[in-house]
Amino acid sequence: MPAVKRVTHEPAYVLHHHDWSESSLIVEAFTRGHGRMALVAKGAKRPSSNFRPVLLPLQPLLLSWGGEGEIRTLKGAEWGGGLVMPTGDALLSGYYANELLMKLLAREDAHPRLFDAYAALVHVLASPDAEALGAAALRAFELLLLRHTGHLPALDVQTLTLAPLQDDAPYRLVVEGGLRAAHGDDEVWLAGAAWLALSAALDEQAAFTAALQAVAGWPAGEQARLRQQLRALLHYHCGGNTLRTRQLMLELQRLKSPVAFS
CATH class of the missing domain: 2.40.50.140 (Nucleic acid-binding proteins)
Incomplete structure (x- = not known):
């Protein structure tokens, strides 16, 4: 350039x-x-x-x-005006998104649609809806970041075989293996219908909003399983070291609930 x-x-x-x-x-x-x-x-x-x-x-x-x-x-x-600074957990989520961008974006490589998704994430984190929608917004941003940096496989087929997904069958997103059928001992997976919904959302013109709405409608357990799979993929592509903001989040969680981490 x-x-x-x-x-x-x-x-x-x-x-x-x-x-x-x-x-x-x-x-x-x-x-x-x-x-x-x-x-x-x-x-x-x-x-x-x-x-x-x-x-x-x-x-x-x-x-x-x-x-x-x-x-x-x-x-x-x-x-540019229009936003107040996020606070609390929303502020940490914003710093986490910043660290991901620092790790995964090359310099002077424009991604205008990813920029718009980031701006939308910041808007959610700074809004009164941050507590209710912040986690789903972060998942939407993680998905788009992985897609725009070339690290997210197609979510409507199995990666190795290109076989279509079945709505009721379990599938897992794995590092280096892409999306595959979940094995019997896999505890972290999503049904084919969930992956297909995410695939359709990411193809929308307003992909961030569509993905946020899709994830926000899921039960907490399903959202947690998506978070685990995306975090493993991001961890791998960020070089395998724990992100500084992620470590800070974990330390704060231990301070809030010491028994849960004992």
Whole structure:
């Protein structure tokens, strides 16, 4: 992809930032038209910087940058408005989604539909419906992230044989093996009808909303089995190490319910 010398008012979200110098930051941003970008925000750590109150995660932004090379120079950042910062478990879910994007997206590889799905996820997490719909929204986003990065097999056939799924038969999504018929000792699986519903939802124009609605209508046990299968696949493609945000979630759960983890 040829270098872009100047971009203005590009829809974006901050995924992560780290120190560049005593006064500057490197900002990892997810942008709609240019994918994941590394931008140096000069002077952003100074109390008087215009960047300081704007470069926050889980907030819609409009970014402008220039230059060439792997790291571009941030020229402007404006708040896109419309959202408050998620809190509690919703905030951790947002940081978890950010870490997944950092792990799985190559730089300067645009995924506008995935960007829209991420924006929709953030909207749910920042809304009063976060407690009720947050988990289903996260599953919808995980599915779309896996699909857009090429890690999700077709969900309407068995991967190795291409045999169609049967509504009432059990199937499991396995790392490196794709979707296959569940064995007798498999405890984590979903019925063919559930996988077919997800496949149809992901093909919709508004795929995030369709997948969210599909998962939100399932019983808690079924949602949990989907989460386990997606997490195993994501864990594998993220390099096999426990995500930092995932570890933090587990530690917080232990603090809330110490007996359950003893």
